[in-house]
Amino acid sequence: MKNPKISRRAVLQGTGALLAGAAFSTRVLASAPPPEPITPALIEAAKKEGQIIYYTSTDLPVAEKLAKSFEAKYPGIAVRVERTGAERVFQRIGQEYASNIHAVDVVNSSDAAHFIVWKRDGILAPYVPEDVGSYPPEHRDVDGQFASFRVWLSIIAYNTGLVKADEAPKSFADLLDPKWKGKIVKAHPGYSGTIMTATYQMQRDLGWTWFEQLAKQNIMQVQSSADPPKKLDLGERAVMADGNEYNIFQLKEKGRPVEPVYATEGSPLIIGPNGIFKSSPNPNAAKLFQSFCFSRDAQQLIIDVGGLRSVHPQTREKAGRKPFKDIKTMKDDAAAVEREGDAIKARYSKLFHV
Numbered sequence: 001m002k003n004p005k006i007s008r009r010a011v012l013q014g015t016g017a018l019l020a021g022a023a024f025s026t027r028v029l030a031s032a033p034p035p036e037p038i039t040p041a042l043i044e045a046a047k048k049e050g051q052i053i054y055y056t057s058t059d060l061p062v063a064e065k066l067a068k069s070f071e072a073k074y075p076g077i078a079v080r081v082e083r084t085g086a087e088r089v090f091q092r093i094g095q096e097y098a099s100n101i102h103a104v105d106v107v108n109s110s111d112a113a114h115f116i117v118w119k120r121d122g123i124l125a126p127y128v129p130e131d132v133g134s135y136p137p138e139h140r141d142v143d144g145q146f147a148s149f150r151v152w153l154s155i156i157a158y159n160t161g162l163v164k165a166d167e168a169p170k171s172f173a174d175l176l177d178p179k180w181k182g183k184i185v186k187a188h189p190g191y192s193g194t195i196m197t198a199t200y201q202m203q204r205d206l207g208w209t210w211f212e213q214l215a216k217q218n219i220m221q222v223q224s225s226a227d228p229p230k231k232l233d234l235g236e237r238a239v240m241a242d243g244n245e246y247n248i249f250q251l252k253e254k255g256r257p258v259e260p261v262y263a264t265e266g267s268p269l270i271i272g273p274n275g276i277f278k279s280s281p282n283p284n285a286a287k288l289f290q291s292f293c294f295s296r297d298a299q300q301l302i303i304d305v306g307g308l309r310s311v312h313p314q315t316r317e318k319a320g321r322k323p324f325k326d327i328k329t330m331k332d333d334a335a336a337v338e339r340e341g342d343a344i345k346a347r348y349s350k351l352f353h354v
Contacts, residue, residue, distance in 0.1 A: 052080065059246070150302055186222070
């Protein structure tokens with residue numbers, strides 16, 4: 001597997017000339033517009049446009065169920081889901097905008113740092129769905145350009161058919177035990193926004209020495225954060241060092257032999273915002289879809305079907321899952337990920353030879 005070649009800096013250089021007239025500092029923006037309810041006029045305007053183009057790094061089955069739920073609620077408006085890894089979503093939008101192609105309406109990324117870049121470039125539209133008005137302040141952009149559509153963790157997990165519960169790792173430090181050599185699977189920060197964010201938090205809290213030692217464990221390197229749970233389920237590896245909590249939930253609840261582990265050092269916290277682009281080809285449909293995504297029903301759907309967490313105050317966690325409030329987490333810092341992302345990917349690739 002090759003690390004993607006286009007960096008954040010390269011994307012910005014490619015879009016800089018095009019966006020020179022629109023770019024502005026986030027420091028001079030006004031406060032967020034007031035939350036907007038869904039109105040009959042908005043629905044009618046959205047139906048005239050008839051479609052939404054949604055770029056997302058959400059698991060494809062979950063994104064498609066979200067789309068179908070929206071289409072059932074608003075007949076006549078089709079949602080085209082374009083799903084790939086967060087870093088690829090970011091590169092694609094950068095390349096499209098550099099070529100003056102404005103195809104995407106709404107975007108979701110598992111790398112919240114992408115929204116810092118898009119906001120700085122002045123290409124996001126301010127829009128606050130009614131439900132977002134009740135979200136915690138830390139999950140709403142101060143200028144109303146994006147909000148936390150989904151929240152989850154990057155965790156350790158193990159195959160219960162290959163590892164006994166009392167012998168399973170309890171911490172990231174445990175993964176360095178020689179008994180796990182050749183038995184660990186891990187995803188790549190150059191492909192996955194989840195793993196990019198998790199890698200930043202882990203190198204900050206555990207240090208690069210931990211990664212240097214892990215690299216000696218002959219890990220199986222995969223791309224997406226959805227890949228380690230799949231390898232675990234198939235029994236190709238006994239333990240995963242990182243990967244999506246929500247995929248583990250989905251598998252476990254289907255009776256598959258996987259079990260989550262919440263590391264004693266803390267589990268990396270991942271936030272996946274949604275935002276609308278200012279040059280959206282279907283602006284009214286984009287607003288309607290954005291409002292739907294943050295509604296209680298949609299947020300409960302991503303919890304129940306997708307295994308995700310939500311900050312919507314009216315949602316309920318699913319029975320059998322460890323409550324979010326009981327989990328020790330690492331601290332998210334999207335601004336630091338945006339600053340240090342390229343250096344982190346380069347150092348990781350050198351350490352793991354991928």
